[in-house]
Amino acid sequence: MKPHRTIADREDVLGAIMLAPSLVYVILLVGVPFAFAILLSFSDATAGSLHFGWAGLRNYAAILGDPIFLRALRNSAIVTVGSQLLVVVLATAAAQVLRATFRGKRFARFVLLLPWAVPVSLAAIAWTWIFDSTFSVINWTLRAAGLMHGWLYWLGDPALALVAIIIVQAWRIFPFATVIVLAGLSSIPQEIVEAAIVDGAGFWRRLFQVELPLLMPVVAVAVLFGVVYTATDLGVVYILTGGGPANTTHVLPTLAFQRGILGADLGQGAAIAVFLLPFLIVVAVAMLRLARHTEVGAR
Amino acid sequence: MDGVTLSIRDGEFLVLLGSSGSGKTTLLRMIAGLERPTSGEIHIGDQRVDGDVPPRARGIAMVFQSYALYPHRTVFQNIAFPLEASRTPRKQIEEKVRWAAELFSISRYLDRYPRQLSGGERQRVALCRALVRDPKVFLLDEPLANLDAKLRNTARDDLKRFQRRIKTTTVYVTHDQVEAMGLGDRIVVMERGKVRQIGTPQEVYEDPVDTFVATFVGQPPMNLLEARDPSLPARTLLGFRPEHFLPKTVFGTGDDTRVFRFAVRRVEYLGSDRYVYGSVVEAGAPPPAEVTIIAKVPATIALAIPEGETHEFAVPRRALRYFDADTGLKRAP
Numbered sequence: 001m002k003p004h005r006t007i008a009d010r011e012d013v014l015g016a017i018m019l020a021p022s023l024v025y026v027i028l029l030v031g032v033p034f035a036f037a038i039l040l041s042f043s044d045a046t047a048g049s050l051h052f053g054w055a056g057l058r059n060y061a062a063i064l065g066d067p068i069f070l071r072a073l074r075n076s077a078i079v080t081v082g083s084q085l086l087v088v089v090l091a092t093a094a095a096q097v098l099r100a101t102f103r104g105k106r107f108a109r110f111v112l113l114l115p116w117a118v119p120v121s122l123a124a125i126a127w128t129w130i131f132d133s134t135f136s137v138i139n140w141t142l143r144a145a146g147l148m149h150g151w152l153y154w155l156g157d158p159a160l161a162l163v164a165i166i167i168v169q170a171w172r173i174f175p176f177a178t179v180i181v182l183a184g185l186s187s188i189p190q191e192i193v194e195a196a197i198v199d200g201a202g203f204w205r206r207l208f209q210v211e212l213p214l215l216m217p218v219v220a221v222a223v224l225f226g227v228v229y230t231a232t233d234l235g236v237v238y239i240l241t242g243g244g245p246a247n248t249t250h251v252l253p254t255l256a257f258q259r260g261i262l263g264a265d266l267g268q269g270a271a272i273a274v275f276l277l278p279f280l281i282v283v284a285v286a287m288l289r290l291a292r293h294t295e296v297g298a299r
Numbered sequence: 300m301d302g303v304t305l306s307i308r309d310g311e312f313l314v315l316l317g318s319s320g321s322g323k324t325t326l327l328r329m330i331a332g333l334e335r336p337t338s339g340e341i342h343i344g345d346q347r348v349d350g351d352v353p354p355r356a357r358g359i360a361m362v363f364q365s366y367a368l369y370p371h372r373t374v375f376q377n378i379a380f381p382l383e384a385s386r387t388p389r390k391q392i393e394e395k396v397r398w399a400a401e402l403f404s405i406s407r408y409l410d411r412y413p414r415q416l417s418g419g420e421r422q423r424v425a426l427c428r429a430l431v432r433d434p435k436v437f438l439l440d441e442p443l444a445n446l447d448a449k450l451r452n453t454a455r456d457d458l459k460r461f462q463r464r465i466k467t468t469t470v471y472v473t474h475d476q477v478e479a480m481g482l483g484d485r486i487v488v489m490e491r492g493k494v495r496q497i498g499t500p501q502e503v504y505e506d507p508v509d510t511f512v513a514t515f516v517g518q519p520p521m522n523l524l525e526a527r528d529p530s531l532p533a534r535t536l537l538g539f540r541p542e543h544f545l546p547k548t549v550f551g552t553g554d555d556t557r558v559f560r561f562a563v564r565r566v567e568y569l570g571s572d573r574y575v576y577g578s579v580v581e582a583g584a585p586p587p588a589e590v591t592i593i594a595k596v597p598a599t600i601a602l603a604i605p606e607g608e609t610h611e612f613a614v615p616r617r618a619l620r621y622f623d624a625d626t627g628l629k630r631a632p
Contacts, residue, residue, distance in 0.1 A: 189365065189367065191363045191364070191365050191367035192367045192370075194333055194363070194367065195361070195363055195368075195369075195428075196369075196380070197333065197353075197354050197355070198331055198332075198333070198354045198355070198359065198360065198361045199355075199360075199380050199381035199384055199428070199432070200354070200355035200381055200384035200385050200432075201355075201380070201384045202355075202384075205384055209380075210369060213371040214370065214371060
């Protein structure tokens with residue numbers, strides 16, 4: 001036994017040492033690029049050149065006057081909000097179903113979680129087939145069921161393409177949200193649910209007045225994650241529509257990629273990407289406040 | 300649950316008493332409709348409710364052990380919840396909640412959240428929530444178990460007074476026999492899904508039907524001792540309450556008692572009583588396998604009882620109970 005204090009006894013030092021690797025990681029791979037992106041957005045840097053000139057707010061002025069950018073901004077908002085609304089409703093419903101006991105429940109849970117495990121790019125490629133203009137299985141099914149007589153050009157029509165993107169984004173986040181909501185549901189004390197039953201509350205009253213309010217903090221966290229994942233996602237839109245037709249379905253990440261990397265205008269690409277920031281900060285603050293607020297009411 | 304036949308009188312305070320796993324809570328939940336019996340019938344009033352009558356249509360109200368208050372609703376909203384569920388007009392809800400809160404003196408907490416209340420206050424909110432439904436039956440599942448010992452006594456008294464006042468049939472589940480004795484008009488002693496005895500607290504205490512009830516009710520439990528008495532059938536157990544087992548000198552010469560030689564091992568001084576632990580030694584016979592016998596000597600008997608010595612103790616014959624050692628059932632002397 002060592003008679004004097006070792007490093008393992010000194011929690012202050014030990015803490016610093018153990019935190020260091022992740023701190024270095026975050027600084028080098030998140031902090032630096034982030035700062036660099038902000039810096040770039042004020043420059044006239046281009047790919048293929050080491051020239052770095054101060055451009056002031058010119059990049060921002062340019063994109064704000066650009067209808068394609070404004071449309072991408074709007075699309076980002078629509079896709080994020082739309083997919084998250086869909087996710088909240090579907091995940092709550094699925095969690096209710098998965099909570100019940102039935103045969104094959106474990107299998108159902110496994111299948112449900114699959115989309116979460118599939119790489120975005122692979123999944124998006126599969127979805128392009130589902131939405132294909134000639135071979136769309138959705139169209140085929142709708143027609144075979146006699147529900148539709150025309151033909152939907154999913155990825156060829158700007159509005160339908162947005163719907164398709166929303167569906168894929170929702171599909172992607174849905175398993176994760178379901179698992180979170182399921183965990184939240186099982187944390188509601190059984191006696192409270194039973195009290196509501198004895199108090200005469202039917203299914204809907206229980207859902208909306210007892211279970212959902214108690215789930216709010218958990219749902220808020222799920223939505224926060226969903227928003228961040230969706231708003232920053234490049235792959236789905238890039239593979240599904242590539243921003244087309246005619247730049248109508250760009251979201252901020254794809255537009256930033258197109259301008260900054262493919263178009264070599266690093267400055268403008270960075271400016272577009274940075275535009276996500278205030279948007280995400282607002283969402284994060286709102287969600288965390290909501291989570292805290294509902295928690296105060298609870299317990 | 301096994302062959303439980305039970306009829307509860309209108310306005311009665313019935314206590315289901317048993318240890319955990321005795322089925323008392325399951326029985327309560329079946330009455331509530333939270334669980335369905337595989338067979339058998341349940342009637343509330345003149346309505347048969349087993350089968351498809353949901354809890355809300357049974358005219359019952361239940362208080363859970365954890366109180367199960369809705370944490371995101373204020374006290375007012377908690378109490379109002381069953382009324383909202385039954386679509387009571389807003390104004391009536393308001394009146395009723397205030398009336399109930401008044402009754403349990405929690406009016407000033409109506410705007411608070413459950414987490415801002417003490418255990419006793421939460422319990423009263425839970426009772427209020429049950430009360431406003433005007434139930435035909437109150438179902439209470441260990442409502443005092445989560446209170447500290449001091450509060451439990453006053454809460455017990457409050458509960459009993461309240462039930463006497465509103466005269467609603469009440470089924471009360473507890474594992475605490477003091478609570479059961481203190482509250483129940485009748486007690487149902489349960490064990491492993493079966494009813495062992497139904498009776499008033501006095502009947503259950505004084506005339507237990509078998510050794511299980513004899514040792515489950517009463518603190519310390521009834522002493523059981525093999526009789527070794529030629530005048531009694533073979534394999535008979537003698538039962539007597541610790542408070543009846545007293546030094547022989549306490550009894551007058553005219554009292555009809557049965558005397559035992561009592562080897563005292565240890566004396567526990569508890570203020571109002573002394574608990575004397577030891578075993579009965581029978582003349583001629585080898586000492587029986589150590590059966591601990593307890594005497595509860597009230598403080599009014601100041602007699603010295605030294606440890607490690609053998610004393611003469613006696614039990615009045617009218618306080619002796621007889622049980623079959625094999626079946627455990629009560630038998631006539």
